[in-house]
Amino acid sequence: MDTTQSISGLKGIGEKTEKLFNRLEIYTIEDLLHYYPRSYETYSQVTKIKDIKIDAMNAVEGTICFPIEQMVKGKFKILKIRIKDDTGYLYLLWFNQLYIKNNLKIGETKVFRGKAEYKYGQMQITTPEIFDQETYNKKTKTLQPIYALTKGIMQKNLSKIIRQGLIKTHNQLKDCLPNAIRNQYGFAEYNYAITQIHYPKDMEALKEAKRRLVFDEFFIFQLSLLRLKKVQDRQATQFDLKDHSIIKDIIKNLPFQLTQAQKSVLEEIKNDLMGETVMNRLLQGDVGSGKTIIAALMLALVAKNNYQGSIMAPTEVLAKQHFETMKALLEPHHINVGLLVGSMTAKEKKNMYQAIKDHTIDIVIGTHAIIQDKVVFNQLALVITDEQHRFGVKQRESLSQKGTKPHMLVMSATPIPRTLALMLYGDLDISIIDELPPNRQVIKTYAVDTSYRKRVYDFIKKQIKDGRQAYVICPMVEESDQLEVESVLEYTKKLKKEFDQSINIEYLHGKMKPKEKNIIMENFANNTIQVLVSTTVVEVGVNVPNATIIAIENADRFGLAQLHQLRGRVGRGQYQSYCILLTQSKSNKTKERLDVLSNTNDGFIISEYDLKVRGQGDLFGIKQHGDMEFKIANVFEDIELLKIANKLAKDIMKNDPQLTNEEHYYINERLKNYIHKYYSG
Numbered sequence: 081m082d083t084t085q086s087i088s089g090l091k092g093i094g095e096k097t098e099k100l101f102n103r104l105e106i107y108t109i110e111d112l113l114h115y116y117p118r119s120y121e122t123y124s125q126v127t128k129i130k131d132i133k134i135d136a137m138n139a140v141e142g143t144i145c146f147p148i149e150q151m152v153k154g155k156f157k158i159l160k161i162r163i164k165d166d167t168g169y170l171y172l173l174w175f176n177q178l179y180i181k182n183n184l185k186i187g188e189t190k191v192f193r194g195k196a197e198y199k200y201g202q203m204q205i206t207t208p209e210i211f212d213q214e215t216y217n218k219k220t221k222t223l224q225p226i227y228a229l230t231k232g233i234m235q236k237n238l239s240k241i242i243r244q245g246l247i248k249t250h251n252q253l254k255d256c257l258p259n260a261i262r263n264q265y266g267f268a269e270y271n272y273a274i275t276q277i278h279y280p281k282d283m284e285a286l287k288e289a290k291r292r293l294v295f296d297e298f299f300i301f302q303l304s305l306l307r308l309k310k311v312q313d314r315q316a317t318q319f320d321l322k323d324h325s326i327i328k329d330i331i332k333n334l335p336f337q338l339t340q341a342q343k344s345v346l347e348e349i350k351n352d353l354m355g356e357t358v359m360n361r362l363l364q365g366d367v368g369s370g371k372t373i374i375a376a377l378m379l380a381l382v383a384k385n386n387y388q389g390s391i392m393a394p395t396e397v398l399a400k401q402h403f404e405t406m407k408a409l410l411e412p413h414h415i416n417v418g419l420l421v422g423s424m425t426a427k428e429k430k431n432m433y434q435a436i437k438d439h440t441i442d443i444v445i446g447t448h449a450i451i452q453d454k455v456v457f458n459q460l461a462l463v464i465t466d467e468q469h470r471f472g473v474k475q476r477e478s479l480s481q482k483g484t485k486p487h488m489l490v491m492s493a494t495p496i497p498r499t500l501a502l503m504l505y506g507d508l509d510i511s512i513i514d515e516l517p518p519n520r521q522v523i524k525t526y527a528v529d530t531s532y533r534k535r536v537y538d539f540i541k542k543q544i545k546d547g548r549q550a551y552v553i554c555p556m557v558e559e560s561d562q563l564e565v566e567s568v569l570e571y572t573k574k575l576k577k578e579f580d581q582s583i584n585i586e587y588l589h590g591k592m593k594p595k596e597k598n599i600i601m602e603n604f605a606n607n608t609i610q611v612l613v614s615t616t617v618v619e620v621g622v623n624v625p626n627a628t629i630i631a632i633e634n635a636d637r638f639g640l641a642q643l644h645q646l647r648g649r650v651g652r653g654q655y656q657s658y659c660i661l662l663t664q665s666k667s668n669k670t671k672e673r674l675d676v677l678s679n680t681n682d683g684f685i686i687s688e689y690d691l692k693v694r695g696q697g698d699l700f701g702i703k704q705h706g707d708m709e710f711k712i713a714n715v716f717e718d719i720e721l722l723k724i725a726n727k728l729a730k731d732i733m734k735n736d737p738q739l740t741n742e743e744h745y746y747i748n749e750r751l752k753n754y755i756h757k758y759y760s761g
């Protein structure tokens with residue numbers, strides 16, 4: 081079998097299962113092999129019955145006692161077995177799986193593993209896994225992969241299918257790295273790395289595998305940026321922009337003075353726009369540093385030069401928000417601003433297409449609806465995007481493929497150190513707003529353990545009584561999106577019981593339709609909803625100034641930079657705001673880490689700290705959501721590998737820019753696939 085073949089050729093993959101795998105973006109065997117585990121677990125040593133931990137996984141070695149019972153209760157046929165060791169008895173139950181008894185004999189000793197519960201006055205495990213002692217002993221020495229799932233696929237099945245894929249395509253993946261590089265940096269062979277990432281023989285092998293695959297991911301990414309930069313560099317622009325008094329006019333009417341940092345990035349961007357080549361620039365600035373006004377000024381300049389401009393936001397909620405802000409800032413200066421999002425009616429869209437085409441609209445704010453074929457711009461000179469999805473690269477590309485080569489400005493609220501930014505945005509010039517406007521209120525931040533939960537709820541109630549609103553970020557679930565949805569629903573239900581009925585509590589999660597999300601966000605913005613329970617989809621940039629408190633459950637599982645972003649949802653109005661970080665962990669290290677947030681509001685300091693302390697790499701740690709979208713690499717933990725990848729990519733592209741050397745053949749193939757997958761269409 082070859083790795084480019086569809087997974088449908090594997091045993092156990094019928095039409096229905098194939099569709100489920102497709103949901104995980106697994107189509108070919110190669111995709112399957114690149115579906116890396118999210119974490120690993122080890123099977124613990126067996127415990128004595130008296131030492132069983134309730135509500136936790138336990139493995140118990142016990143002898144099967146007389147009698148093996150069968151009973152019927154409602155629609156369940158129950159199999160009940162009692163086992164014993166020298167410290168006590170334990171009951172095992174199976175529902176509608178009577179056949180299990182065929183494999184069990186009275187007097188036989190086996191290892192049973194499952195979650196122990198204390199029910200009906202007895203200790204029991206429902207549906208335990210069964211092992212003989214020798215097999216179990218082996219298991220305790222290996223690392224079991226845990227994959228992210230989707231509804232309908234179980235851990236065990238996925239793992240089995242992957243094993244089959246590995247066996248059937250044994251060592252066929254092409255190692256793109258030339259031997260010289262592999263030897264110089266001590267990278268593992270590619271097929272070995274792929275096998276070991278799924279079925280590590282020990283911790284050492286896992287580390288080695290991970291190191292290789294993280295490197296590969298960075299390496300190809302770096303190469304793609306260099307290739308992109310080469311295409312973009314010094315392209316002549318077709319637009320002829322002149323300075324205009326509009327910038328001074330708008331600034332004059334602002335209720336505040338621009339900060340020094342805002343003034344200098346304004347000059348940088350303005351010079352780019354008035355220059356002779358196409359701009360590709362990143363505008364980076366901490367939450368609340370005032371990027372929006374810079375965007376508005378640039379769009380105004382473009383409009384007054386009789387060109388069109390546009391902002392593309394990652395979600396409808398954000399697009400609408402930008403639309404309101406831009407309208408307020410620009411329309412008094414006779415600049416027409418329009419909105420284009422997916423949930424508009426066909427007629428509304430059609431009218432908007434026409435208005436864009438005949439240039440009655442100067443500035444279009446929208447979601448990716450903007451890059452659809454039906455949208456024909458008249459003279460699109462500037463596109464501003466939010467940093468999302470692989471740094472907006474794909475969107476940027478789609479837009480420049482629309483014929484015109486507009487100037488591009490990517491806005492990012494992730495405050496990362498400059499050295500890191502230079503590597504991650506290798507194809508862009510960078511402007512940084514490294515200063516917050518004066519007199520910014522400090523968001524009071526507290527890290528507490530979960531025993532404080534009730535007090536936190538009371539505090540929220542008090543804020544609501546004073547007329548304010550709250551965000552609660554739900555516990556993070558790693559297994560699947562489906563579980564995450566369930567967790568949000570459940571948490572909301574729980575909270576509704578805690579709070580007075582007059583307080584309106586609603587939820588938001590990533591699986592909701594844009595329309596539903598819009599309604600919830602609108603109702604939160606106008607205070608019809610007082611408490612918003614949410615996963616981390618409360619995007620960077622959501623602006624509800626009346627919300628003054630954000631409580632984050634399982635805070636220790638997030639990176640500091642992400643917590644900082646979440647915290648930025650409050651403190652946006654005139655009221656004192658609070659961020660409460662809830663954690664179950666009692667470890668000093670966790671506390672120390674979270675205290676960094678209590679001690680500073682400066683995103684750059686926070687991300688430097690993240691970079692320093694997480695450099696160690698936590699193999700079992702849960703992969704961060706919202707970090708840069710790499711599959712296995714983590715820019716904070718793996719920065720050393722990123723540096724190597726950056727250097728090697730530069731060296732190779734310098735000596736062999738087209739990658740035509742024989743030894744670069746497979747690098748070129750990988751790169752082409754990567755660019756096709758992430759940057760086009």
Ligand SMILES: Nc1ncnc2c1ncn2[C@@H]1O[C@H](COP(=O)(O)OP(=O)(O)OP(=O)(O)O)[C@@H](O)[C@H]1O
Nearest residue numbers: 336337338339367368369370371372373493517621
């Ligand atoms: N120089 C300034 N002085 C005082 N207030 C300012 C200044 N610049 C911007 N603001 C105000 O600060 C608030 C935050 O600005 P803005 O929304 O542009 O931040 P941002 O950088 O886009 O942050 P986020 O990434 O969170 O959206 C706005 O209400 C804006 O009007």
